[in-house]
Amino acid sequence: MEKLILEQKDAVDWVYRGEGAANLVLAYTGSSPAFIGKVMRIQKSQRNGKNEVKGNGALTKHEQLVWQENEVLMASPNNEIVDHLYVKHVMCPLLGPKNVDAGVYLRVLVAKEFLEFVDKNVTCHRPAWRVDSSQVDMNRDSVLIMSDHSIFPNGTLKGGPCITVEIKPKCGFLPISRFIAEENAVKRTITRFKMHQALKLHNQEISEYSEYNPLDLFSGSRDRICKAIEALYATPQNNFRVFLNGSLVFGGLGSGTDCSTILVGEAFENALKNVIQADNGLRTTSFIQLVAETVYTSGVLDQLLEVQKLDAYDIEGAIHAYYNIISQPCMVCRELSKDKLSHLYTPLHSIPLDESLKIVKGYLIAASAKDCSLMISFRPKENDDLLSRTSYSTVYLGSTNQVFEYKVHFIDLDLKPLKKMEYYYELDKKIVNCYSQTVKTEREADNAVNGRPWKSIEMKDMP
């Protein structure tokens, strides 16, 4: 690397690309060969002072127990390096190295002024509620540099357009764990995504329901995958974005209520003009087919689904193993009636520690796999290079008779903190309760209006 110190004057070369709850991502616009085609991922701190459960340090004592087999994680001095090594040594072997980029952890001396200027420069591009809740963490002296997965490496040299779709698929299966309590049986038939929509709507985190069904996306069926992409396009929330040559052209910048959907309808059709060779009005449909066909033929979600399924006990089972690990009385068992305890959960407190560690480790790995995103980039393969060799896979779009090169990368495979287990348990309860309440209210309203038993809403997500 040519330059390992970033100072105040360098801040202008880094522009806002996007952010999630934990990180701010900047794209490089300068001329240093070391950074061309790269993005910088900077951790944020919460403005209210609490850095939630993530903290700034390395692994806690109990996390060291969970991850003891992954020795490299033990010696990590801070959670940035832990995240990087976790992707490299835990997630990458599970998902396959081809589609995972752990990034290059660069211990660049980032001057505090660099971070302050970046923070100031990007403020006007960030969703207001993200600005209110978080800022660049000024205490960082190091950053993660990654390939920019919204473009092809050296893509601009060829001059051709590159279109990238970002999908946050969320959990792609219905849990079957026997530890799911009878009153939560709805979890076995309705997706977590759908139930969570009710809570998000209630909390005004989204403005409308999404019809997206993760089971369709993960189904392995062409038609159902296409249906899922259509639904994502109709209601992108934070699950769907499109970038043209690295710039966001469709989708919000960071949440479900964010209405910064940049190009809609005709404008999106226009953006696709140099990519999809179809008449005006038909490009969006072809684009959706292209994405669906690629998800289908690449099979990339099959592996992700397997990793998500490492959550075999569900939070209702894993939470007990968590209390075994932290050697604390189980708060969940304390709340439950004696009757249920003896049947289901008491045995979980008698299993060997190794077994508890395995359960919780599986749960946390699955949590990363349920929260990651997928970036798929396409560029048309022109007639004169149709026969040329390429390191990229290709996909054929029948509706326009075009061949596209594509590449697929998972991003945001960060390690979830062990301490989040209690939060996961509480959130799970809230989601189920809110969904059940919503269904009940809708049913009553329907009965009142139509004077007949409610039955119009699809009750099952299962095919």
Ligand SMILES: O=P(O)(O)O[C@@H]1[C@@H](OP(=O)(O)O)[C@H](OP(=O)(O)O)[C@H](O)[C@H](OP(=O)(O)O)[C@H]1OP(=O)(O)O
């Ligand atoms: O709990 P979920 O399913 O809502 O997922 C959270 C995401 O919410 P989503 O429902 O995708 O909008 C949430 O995304 P947003 O902030 O809503 O964009 C984060 O990805 C969060 O992870 P972390 O706290 O940054 O490690 C995610 O938390 P984890 O559950 O992955 O720890």
Ligand SMILES: Nc1ncnc2c1ncn2[C@@H]1O[C@H](COP(=O)(O)OP(=O)(O)OP(=O)(O)O)[C@@H](O)[C@H]1O
């Ligand atoms: N390597 C990359 N190349 C291109 N764009 C990226 C890359 N990494 C992240 N981004 C963009 O930045 C956004 C935020 O990144 P990321 O998802 O890693 O943040 P996060 O705070 O960890 O998210 P979450 O809230 O899901 O935990 C992504 O949604 C994506 O649009």
Ligand SMILES: [Zn+2]
């Ligand atoms: Zn218990």
